[in-house]
Amino acid sequence: MDKSLKGKTAIVTGASSGIGRATAEGLAEAGAAVVLHARRKERLEALAAEITARGGKALAVAGDAKKPEQIDLLLDSALRWKEGGSKVDIVIANAGRGLAGGVLTSDESSWRELFELNVLGAAHLLRVAAQYMVARKSGDIVILGSVVGRNVSPFSGFYGSSKFAIGAIAEGLRREVCAHGVRVSLIMPGIVESEFQEVAGYTEENFGKSVARFGKVLEPRNIAAGILWLLSMPAHVSVNEITIRPTGQDYP
Numbered sequence: 001m002d003k004s005l006k007g008k009t010a011i012v013t014g015a016s017s018g019i020g021r022a023t024a025e026g027l028a029e030a031g032a033a034v035v036l037h038a039r040r041k042e043r044l045e046a047l048a049a050e051i052t053a054r055g056g057k058a059l060a061v062a063g064d065a066k067k068p069e070q071i072d073l074l075l076d077s078a079l080r081w082k083e084g085g086s087k088v089d090i091v092i093a094n095a096g097r098g099l100a101g102g103v104l105t106s107d108e109s110s111w112r113e114l115f116e117l118n119v120l121g122a123a124h125l126l127r128v129a130a131q132y133m134v135a136r137k138s139g140d141i142v143i144l145g146s147v148v149g150r151n152v153s154p155f156s157g158f159y160g161s162s163k164f165a166i167g168a169i170a171e172g173l174r175r176e177v178c179a180h181g182v183r184v185s186l187i188m189p190g191i192v193e194s195e196f197q198e199v200a201g202y203t204e205e206n207f208g209k210s211v212a213r214f215g216k217v218l219e220p221r222n223i224a225a226g227i228l229w230l231l232s233m234p235a236h237v238s239v240n241e242i243t244i245r246p247t248g249q250d251y252p
């Protein structure tokens with residue numbers, strides 16, 4: 001088995017479900033010690049127990065990725081975790097949520113929370129992770145954007161705007177830190193089947209029927225595979241962006 005990440009320690013936010021969970025499992029399989037973050041503590045603890053039973057190292061830290069002080073606590077917990085080497089090499093900024101509908105039809109009462117999580121919380125994590133990594137002169141930061149953060153769509157204009165924002169922040173950060181040996185990568189997935197659709201409020205009517213023509217959509221592990229691939233590159237190779245879509249997805 002490929003243990004190319006042995007000796008590395010990775011923080012994964014949104015590790016209780018979907019892409020974050022699959023990425024945490026993939027990182028642990030590749031030998032990394034993983035620090036799992038999300039609100040649902042029981043899920044994180046169950047995943048940590050599974051990883052440990054398979055011979056890996058995992059620490060569950062429950063918290064809200066919207067709250068800067070809880071993100072600070074996440075980094076502190078990772079740095080205090082002796083089994084993980086009291087260091088952080090990789091940060092996967094993945095926690096996020098969607099929102100069904102465009103500017104006219106999405107639920108406005110969710111707009112603020114969406115930005116607090118997808119943009120402000122994520123940006124705070126990027127800031128504290130990058131400050132730490134710049135001082136160490138190495139590290140990997142991987143950010144989950146979206147194809148709707150690159151292509152404006154009438155059916156997810158508001159959610160998409162949060163992914164445009166974090167995509168811009170990712171590239172700005174890359175330019176700030178690349179000279180310090182820190183790599184920043186933006187992943188832009190197309191449709192991935194996960195809890196995302198239910199949380200966003202997608203239904204058969206407003207979503208299922210329109211994506212049926214794409215054929216088989218992505219599984220979270222397909223995105224995890226892309227992330228593991230870019231992390232396996234030699235230190236002088238920085239994969240700045242990856243778009244991964246279901247083969248049949250033409251747009252967005």
Ligand SMILES: NC(=O)c1ccc[n+]([C@@H]2O[C@H](COP(=O)([O-])OP(=O)(O)OC[C@H]3O[C@@H](n4cnc5c(N)ncnc54)[C@H](OP(=O)(O)O)[C@@H]3O)[C@@H](O)[C@H]2O)c1
Pocket residue numbers: 013014015016017018019020037038039040041063064065066094095096097098117144145146147188189190191192193194195196197199220
């Ligand atoms: N699925 C797609 O089609 C798709 C496409 C493009 C981009 N993305 C992006 O990929 C990322 C992961 O999505 P996914 O498909 O894996 O969705 P998911 O299955 O719903 O997972 C979302 C994760 O984020 C965590 N989370 C949500 N709110 C949180 C909060 N306030 N504090 C801490 N953790 C929170 C959830 O954990 P708790 O509920 O336990 O807190 C969960 O672990 C998101 O950034 C999403 O925007 C998804």
